[in-house]
Amino acid sequence: MAKPKYTTHLGMVDILPDESPKWRALEQIIHEEARRFNFEEIRTPIMEQTELIVRGVGQLTDIVSKEIFAFEKGDSHYVLRPELTAPVVRAFVEHHMEQRGGSQKLYYIGPMFRAEKPQKGRQRQFHQFGVEVFGSDDAVADVECIAFMIRIYKRIGIQNFELLLNSVGDPESRENYKKALTDYLQPHYDRLSDLSKNRFEKNPMRILDSKEPEDQDIIKDAPVILDYLNEETEAHFEKVKAMLDTLGIQYTIDPHLVRGMDYYTRTAFELKSPDLGSQDALAGGGRYDLLVEDIGGPSTPAVGFAAGMERLMIACEELDIHLAEPKKVDVYFITLGEDARKWALKQLSAVRNEGLSATMDYMGRSMKAQMKDADRENASYTVIVGSNELEEGKFTLRNMKESEEEMLSLTDIINKLKKLA
Structure with a gap:
């Protein structure tokens, strides 16, 4: 690639x-x-x-x-x-x-x-x-x-x-502590890291924040600010x-x-x-x-x-904590023919208006390719639409998890999906 x-x-x-x-x-x-x-x-x-x-x-x-x-x-x-x-x-x-x-x-x-x-x-x-x-x-x-x-x-x-x-x-406590800390660090100055040497004059408390190995032994015995509050x-x-x-x-x-x-x-x-x-x-x-x-x-x-x-x-x-559920779509319209695609495109809005997620194939692919895409999209249901279904006003609703199918009107499909959502 x-x-x-x-x-x-x-x-x-x-x-x-x-x-x-x-x-x-x-x-x-x-x-x-x-x-x-x-x-x-x-x-x-x-x-x-x-x-x-x-x-x-x-x-x-x-x-x-x-x-x-x-x-x-x-x-x-x-x-x-x-x-x-x-x-x-x-x-x-x-x-x-x-x-x-x-x-x-x-x-x-x-x-x-x-x-x-x-x-x-x-x-x-x-x-x-x-x-x-x-x-x-x-x-x-x-x-x-x-x-x-x-x-x-x-x-x-x-x-x-x-x-x-x-x-x-x-500020008062810190000034008193900075003096004590400076007095403690002064004899160890040559052993400090270059970063801590730079901080020594300007802000010695920042030396306590150092992660440099050469500073660790010095820091561990330094006076603590809690004694100067x-x-x-x-x-x-x-x-x-x-x-x-x-x-x-x-x-x-x-x-x-x-x-x-x-x-x-x-x-x-x-x-x-x-x-x-x-x-x-x-x-x-x-x-x-x-x-x-x-x-x-x-x-x-x-x-x-x-x-x-x-x-x-x-x-x-x-910790294997999952913040979000796997992606899924409530219903995927499988369309056979141009009339079915136009019908499905219009029905997407009706389904979405009911609070359900819905999509369809954007590429004009075969039924097999659309079913494969619906599976990839983790669709809960597919609605299969062809010329016969359009003529009868009933459509194949397929439960993708259970592989079960039934013929229903679009209204019945929406009502059923709303109950299951």
């Missing part, structure tokens, strides 16, 4: 018809659970101002330093969104959504873009769903986000996961843990969990599954009480999470 002239870009994948039902099923689950939690959907453009992403995500993050798709058009600087928290915050500020009153509980589903090395479960165009809650600094908002996140995975059937939990403190931040963290206990949500404290964004404050969390191998993160998030004000909005506490949909699909494959 000749190589196609045009192919997708590196790290960008077509979702073909055999796969798209899984995506629709997952999206439907997210929409249904969002309604139950009283979250409202928000949709933002896939392009944002580069400055917004740099300011929101953080200049020193891997996303900004290595992974964004940025370009210019005239005097404007654009970026394909690498995540959705900063864009949703931008929309919150731009449209003065705090004026709607109460907490704003938003959710989203959509594609993101990062120029990283493609690997299993990580593409350059990938998809996330997530939530953002604005206006509440109460621990209940943190816990509701976590509960929503876990509910999605449990509903799908994924039970083998671990919730990691930490507090990354408020001030009274208010520690009290918030205790409330989060107590509420999770109330809901029966198990968690593991990970004092080195800092997440990959600079905007997090207080609560940070991550959901992992061993079924994903080395790339085991399913979802993650936390609180970002300073970000709204930082990009020009009113002082507004906020918390949220994001989850990778490709990772979730991989977990489903590993």
Whole structure:
């Protein structure tokens, strides 16, 4: 077979018809659970101002330093969104959504873009769903986000996961901790990876996020931020843990969990599954009480999470979880002759108007080929139409699973199919 002239870009994948039902099923689950939690959907453009992403995500993050798709058009600087928290915050500020009153509980589903090395479960165009809650600094908002996140995975059937939990403190706590961390890391500086050396002066907490082998032995004995929380931040963290206990949500404290964004404050969390191998993160998030004000909005506490949909699909494959039923069509019209094709074409609308799925051959093939195609389309029934059937007004309804046939009028066929659908 000749190589196609045009192919997708590196790290960008077509979702073909055999796969798209899984995506629709997952999206439907997210929409249904969002309604139950009283979250409202928000949709933002896939392009944002580069400055917004740099300011929101953080200049020193891997996303900004290595992974964004940025370009210019005239005097404007654009970026394909690498995540959705900063864009949703931008929309919150731009449209003065705090004026709607109460907490704003938003959710989203959509594609993101990062120029990283493609690997299993990580593409350059990938998809996330997530939530953002604005206006509440109460621990209940943190816990509701976590509960929503876990509910999605449990509903799908994924039970083998671990919730990691930490507090990354408020600005006061972080400054005290950064000093202690810097003092600890200084004697080990020459042994750090080049990436961690670069982070040492600018943001030493990001070193805790390092996956480089040479950093691991150093990190494991580093001081932990939980020992440096001030009274208010520690009290918030205790409330989060107590509420999770109330809901029966198990968690593991990970004092080195800092997440990959600079905007997090207080609560940070991550959901992992061993079924994903080395790339085991399913979802993650936390609180970002300073970000709204930082990009020009009113002082507004906020918390949220994001989850990778490709990772979730991989977990489903590993666990043999089927998100969608096999494709099928309720009725396939088998036509013999041009008059029968014209009649069937007209009747498709009548059948579809009753809420049934219906199709016919588009290629004028033989009866044998049409029956084979009906089987490929997983048709529940076929209606065989020829000149005799048109004259008598009765048609052969064939049950494709049981190989049973009966002669019925179109009205009787529709009524029977409606009862069985």
